[in-house]
Amino acid sequence: MKTIGHWIGGKAVEGASGRSGPVYDPATGAQAAEVAFASAAEVDAAVDAARHALTEWRVSSLAQRTAVLFRFRELLAARREDVARLITAEHGKVHSDALGEVARGLEVVEVACGIPQLLKGELSTQVSTRVDVAALRQPVGVVAGITPFNFPAMVPMWMFPLALACGNTFVLKPSEKDPSAAGLLAELLAEAGLPEGVFNVVNGDREAVDRLLEHPGVAALSFVGSTPVARHVFTTGTSHGKRVQALGGAKNHMLVLPDADLDAAADAAVSAAYGSAGERCMAVSAVVAVGDTGDELVAKIAERARKVRVGPGDDPDSEMGPLITREHRDRVAGYVRGAAAQGAEVVVDGTGYTVPGREDGHWIGVSLLDRVPVESDAYRDEIFGPVLCVVRAETYEEGVRLVNDSPWGNGAAVFTRDGGAARRFQLEAAAGMVGVNVPIPVPVGYHSFGGWKDSLFGDHHVYGEEGVRFYTRAKVVTTRWPDPADGGVDLGFPTSR
Numbered sequence: 001m002k003t004i005g006h007w008i009g010g011k012a013v014e015g016a017s018g019r020s021g022p023v024y025d026p027a028t029g030a031q032a033a034e035v036a037f038a039s040a041a042e043v044d045a046a047v048d049a050a051r052h053a054l055t056e057w058r059v060s061s062l063a064q065r066t067a068v069l070f071r072f073r074e075l076l077a078a079r080r081e082d083v084a085r086l087i088t089a090e091h092g093k094v095h096s097d098a099l100g101e102v103a104r105g106l107e108v109v110e111v112a113c114g115i116p117q118l119l120k121g122e123l124s125t126q127v128s129t130r131v132d133v134a135a136l137r138q139p140v141g142v143v144a145g146i147t148p149f150n151f152p153a154m155v156p157m158w159m160f161p162l163a164l165a166c167g168n169t170f171v172l173k174p175s176e177k178d179p180s181a182a183g184l185l186a187e188l189l190a191e192a193g194l195p196e197g198v199f200n201v202v203n204g205d206r207e208a209v210d211r212l213l214e215h216p217g218v219a220a221l222s223f224v225g226s227t228p229v230a231r232h233v234f235t236t237g238t239s240h241g242k243r244v245q246a247l248g249g250a251k252n253h254m255l256v257l258p259d260a261d262l263d264a265a266a267d268a269a270v271s272a273a274y275g276s277a278g279e280r281c282m283a284v285s286a287v288v289a290v291g292d293t294g295d296e297l298v299a300k301i302a303e304r305a306r307k308v309r310v311g312p313g314d315d316p317d318s319e320m321g322p323l324i325t326r327e328h329r330d331r332v333a334g335y336v337r338g339a340a341a342q343g344a345e346v347v348v349d350g351t352g353y354t355v356p357g358r359e360d361g362h363w364i365g366v367s368l369l370d371r372v373p374v375e376s377d378a379y380r381d382e383i384f385g386p387v388l389c390v391v392r393a394e395t396y397e398e399g400v401r402l403v404n405d406s407p408w409g410n411g412a413a414v415f416t417r418d419g420g421a422a423r424r425f426q427l428e429a430a431a432g433m434v435g436v437n438v439p440i441p442v443p444v445g446y447h448s449f450g451g452w453k454d455s456l457f458g459d460h461h462v463y464g465e466e467g468v469r470f471y472t473r474a475k476v477v478t479t480r481w482p483d484p485a486d487g488g489v490d491l492g493f494p495t496s497r
């Protein structure tokens with residue numbers, strides 16, 4: 001059995017806590033590896049390595065940092081297939097989707113390669129006689145990243161490329177369900193010439209996270225995961241004086257207005273609801289059919305949904321893979337089975353689906369629920385599986401109210417041909433990322449990613465300019481080189497006049 005340890009101080013380190021957990025191949029249901037769970041002492045060792053490395057890395061030149069990042073970019077691009085295969089083996093998503101995940105991570109690495117431009121400060125000369133003011137940004141220190149299972153390579157890359165580019169050192173705690181991709185990223189960073197200790201990986205569960213939240217040597221924490229854990233991380237981390245950005249769960253709505261191209265809307269709904277088996281924080285999980293579009297739209301979605309090919313992620317014929325664990329599959333199936341009793345119409349039922357020869361895999365087919373009551377569990381909870389709920393709304397206003405009444409506010413989309421309605425939606429939707437005729441509006445690397453309400457705790461979104469702000473502290477320097485003629489004591493408050 002393969003065992004997965006940690007990466008501390010520039011090398012692989014075996015787990016020493018005596019605690020560990022299984023990593024499964026979701027397509028077979030068989031255990032593929034055993035991952036070590038770090039104790040508080042092992043987390044301390046990683047933080048110590050990061051603190052030690054910080055002394056030199058924080059003052060390394062921008063050219064030194066970008067040289068490493070450019071090399072890392074090339075290595076990652078060359079090894080993208082290997083990273084994608086590791087993702088598919090432990091997460092289950094289909095290979096093309098895993099490659100897409102790596103590509104979106106690479107985007108952020110490329111933005112980080114441009115850090116000299118992003119870190120340029122500001123200078124105001126002559127704010128008062130012979131007085132200049134400069135604004136600069138400096139690294140915060142040791143940064144921790146805690147990441148979810150659904151993007152084992154991309155979400156870490158939302159964080160560490162910019163954190164390192166800004167001069168911080170990093171400790172990553174990946175999801176214990178699919179930890180191997182993070183290990184490979186650590187090796188590639190080392191191969192790219194990153195000094196020892198600048199990037200560390202500790203595997204583990206709550207024990208490791210709680211130590212990071214309390215550790216006095218950790219200055220800032222980026223978290224991505226479910227809302228209850230995001231809230232815990234934000235509350236505990238900030239109470240220990242740390243800067244925290246904690247991204248939580250989602251229930252993304254897609255409004256389809258009566259003038260929309262219903263074929264395009266149905267294509268988009270099926271792609272966004274069932275891609276990666278619905279295990280995406282930007283998945284569309286609720287379609288709001290506005291006006292009289294409902295019956296036709298549901299028929300078009302159902303027709304497409306029935307054709308989605310579910311199978312192993314390494315089979316090029318598969319469009320959707322299995323779910324991450326058996327327990328999660330059963331939980332998702334429970335929502336579909338309970339939906340009818342709570343008033344929904346089950347149009348497509350994916351429960352009970354299996355792949356011949358791989359019956360122990362974590363399989364479920366796609367499900368489509370129509371006329372889902374807003375009080376039902378299927379509508380109210382984040383299911384995080386291939387289940388699409390359709391809700392009917394009579395008017396645009398009623399549809400927007402559903403978006404805005406949701407406790408989450410990650411993404412929201414509108415499908416329409418009416419520019420005025422689309423513009424109104426952009427301004428009125430209470431969500432951090434809005435799509436107009438785009439179902440998964442994940443911002444490109446040079447913008448920033450983040451939701452509103454229970455989808456993000458903290459002030460800063462991730463990556464892009466917001467990422468640079470999160471990973472740096474602002475400093476303002478006021479300078480005067482006095483003329484010998486300037487002199488004298490003045491107890492008044494300094495003003496520029």
Ligand code: NAD
Pocket residue numbers: 146147148149150151155173174175176204205206209210224225226227229230232247248249250280281382384410451455
């Ligand atoms: P999760 O919250 O269970 O786990 C996330 C991380 O927190 C993991 O590293 C895990 O080990 C750790 N963790 C789990 N329970 C903990 C606890 N009680 N105390 C401390 N640490 C704990 O999330 P997941 O199941 O891995 O990922 C799916 C969730 O992540 C979904 O809710 C999804 O919407 C969300 N997500 C959000 C975004 C976003 O950008 N907002 C992106 C991806 C995923």
